[in-house]
Amino acid sequence: MIPYGRQSVDQADIEAVVEVLQSDWLTQGPTIERFERAMAERCQAGYAVAVCNATAALHIACLAADLGPGDWLWTTPNTFLASANCGRYCGAGVDFVDIDPLTWNLDAEVLASKLEQAERDGKLPKVLVAVAFSGQSCDMRRIAELAERYEFTVIEDASHAAGAYYAGRPVGCGEFAAMTVFSFHPVKIITSAEGGMVMTNSAELAERLQRLRSHGMTRDPQQMTGPSHGPWYYEQTELGFNYRITDLQAALGLSQLNKLEAFIERRRTLAARYDRLLAYLPLTLPSAQPEAESSWHLYVVRLQLDQITRSHRQVFEALRAAGVGVNLHYIPVHLQPYYRDLGFSEGDFPQAERYYSEAISLPLYPLLSDEQQDYVVEQLQELVELIQPWRKVGNV
Structure with missing residues (x-):
């Protein structure tokens, strides 16, 4: 059977994972930060936050955008379930924008018409998840113009699009989206077995994404509500999740990034x-x-x-x-x-x-x-x- 997609793993990838297995850190260690820095540099983005999969990345991106009950998330119907489900995880309503008959991506002009009606109805979206279907970005320039006019947050679901470009810059650079999500599932462009990442140029968003992926807790004194009790001290400042990626996965992803x-x-x-x-x-x-x-x-x-x-x-x-x-x-x-x-x-x-x-x-x-x-x-x-x-x- 010739599959529709599959991973390409070589000896260098295997050796990178073995090196971590023989190190002191299997999770929450330095390889994760190296992977994040490398992806941020490749995408020309300010920050990268690695998580266990792209669904988790979409979820915390929506939370970082303050999506919640009473809000609306819009996305394309031609996508995997997670692009819509992330809105429901936050308690928001979900609606869809039909696709362009030529590119099969979310149609930016249909979006413009729907936004006009939503403004009249008082039901504008708070978040738009623009999916880069098959590896090709939507009309992100037009979408960014609409986002500025109607004041919604754009999250680009670039799960298919690691290594892609838009307007001459890497997808993930943040020029047309507040946050961009990548997937590192085995059939994607590069793999970490399972894994995802959120890219952003906002230090504030990056800090919140980091908290949300790890139970909503922090060891940063500047983010705490009171004085430290000692070197062991941490605080949970909001409800977060265990969405952390391991150093094993990050090692594989970092090695794959070289290819x-x-x-x-x-x-x-x-x-x-x-x-x-x-x-x-x-x-x-x-x-x-x-x-x-x-x-x-x-x-x-x-x-x-x-x-x-x-x-x-x-x-x-x-x-x-x-x-x-x-x-x-x-x-x-x-x-x-x-x-x-x-x-x-x-x-x-x-x-x-x-x-x-x-x-x-x-x-x-x-x-x-x-x-x-x-x-x-x-x-x-x-x-x-x-x-x-x-x-x-x-x-x-």
Whole structure:
């Protein structure tokens, strides 16, 4: 089976983890700070706060933005559950903004129209989670303009986008978002096995994020409410969580960071090959967001077939039966039973729903060989031809 994604771990990564295993610190040690500093430098950001996974990162980012009961968080329906659930963890209401039919990211102009109506209704969002779907940022410049006008906090969920660029700067630099979240799950651009990180340029936000990841407690005298009782003393100043990452994970992530550029280069080469090899099939291929340079976490195609609902599943299942481990990113969040119970239903976000009926994520990861990619393309071509004959209009 050729998976849709997988980690690329080499001997240097293994040795980095073993070195920590043989050290005095397995958790809450210096390797975490080294990983944070390295990511901050790579992203041109002021601060980085590492946590156990990106869901935890989204949660504490929302808390640091003071999201709570009576507030609203908006995000895209075309994302993983965590981009919306982080708002519910804080007791806030959640709503969605439909996607751009070309880039499949949150549509900034739909957002603008929805904000106008929300202002009239007195239901403006406090937080917008802008998801960099497949590794490509949204129209962050326009979103930042809207955030300034309507006074909401932008959190960029860049779980797919480590190593990506927007407007000539690294995603995570903080130019267009108050906080940016990365994921280091094994199928992401780099991995720490499990892990996440929040980037920010605000010292105040960074301090609060650090407290929230560790039970809401501090040993900093400047953050305490009273005098210290002695060298052992700490205070819990707010309700926090045990969202800490280990030094083992940080060592793996730090080692992987050394290979980030090579990983991105290979992903871009494979994406360009897909563009070329699939150009004459009845598919909608990924489109570029202006100013965005994707990290290509995913390569998603949309089928252009008759009787699309039946054919979509037929192609998906046949590819898996042929040893191609395709996936589907994502089921629209508003159609999940939990969110249906909150009042959402089919037809609420038609662009995301249509996308879902056509999309297939093809294998894409640095260790995917050209020969494996050719096999994926051949299998997809054969299946599409069986379901709907197509006319080749040029030479691949």
